[in-house]
Amino acid sequence: MSKRRATITAVGHYVPEKVLTNLDLEKMVDTNDEWIRTRTGIRERRILEQGATSDLCVKAIERLLERRKIEASEIDLIIVATVTPDMFFPATACIVQERIGATKAWGYDLSAACSGFLYALVAGSQFIESGAYSKVLVVGADKMSSILDYTDRNTCILFGDGGAAVLLEPSEAPEFGIIDHRLYADGSGGAYLYMKGGGSLNPATHETVDKRMHYIYQDGKSVFKGAIKGMADVSLEIIERNNLTGQDIAWLVPHQANLRIIDATADRMGLDRSKVMINIDRYGNTTAATIPLCLSEWWEAGKLRRGQKIVLASFGAGYTWGAVLINWSLESPKGS
């Protein structure tokens, strides 16, 4: 008997309306549009002015359910990848479960920063492959503006807010769906990208607030070096171990942290830029949301076709990194 495979059967995303441009940031910190564009590829990002990460999740999921024409009560499991949960507890997945009315679902949050969506996608697919569940929502959402120091030009220009979701179901044909994955972690990378305040190590005090410990800290150069190597290596590894070359890949769906990291990954795979999903210019780095946000936008634009082989790739805090190979099964709505 052939293996039961998980496949993506619906996508949905949400970005807040408020746009924060590079020119806006010029008025807030010592930076400029040219520096940001050439060093990162970012032109603008979205900001959620009111509400929390669960709002981003709920709006993305509502869109997804509408497209798939199913009720929330049919969902078995909700996994929310995020580093900006509404609260430490209850889990954002529980808040979302109640708000969408997923009455029979259970759920949990998963913390793997920019690789959160890939970790969650692989976790969710195991529940489908084992036969335990048939409808698993995998959500990547972050309200990065809630942990950014808008006086720190090293970090505040990089990130934005957004949320996106995919639905995993058993594939009707064994050749479609999530074919392979490689996930990695290296805790020694924790020294270069972190938020030290608020956890059990440094509970919130006046001192932690004064020392700005409730904001992201990043040593950009070190993370950049790690990301260039990690994301490119794992992307090449996943195609090679499946006896594929860049020629066989229809789309690379990279985590959107920096255009130069994306370009390096595409080069390493021998992929033309036209085969790379890029929306960092409009949204910046939305952490766990970047990859599903690309999938949902490209699907909506009619650019995803059944039978296309696509590689998802990420690198982020932890360090965490990985790649997922998919034989895409969800036909886009319009012809292209």
Ligand code: COA
């Ligand atoms: N505007 C203007 N100048 C800035 C700036 C800003 N927003 N931020 C930093 N600079 C300055 C630095 O202070 C430095 O000045 P100095 O040489 O006088 O010290 C100079 O620009 C160069 O900084 P550097 O860190 O060498 O730039 P970079 O080319 O490495 O780009 C990042 C910085 C953050 C864009 C880049 O390192 C990066 O993208 N890192 C990885 C980000 C990432 O992937 N993070 C999320 C994990 S997924």
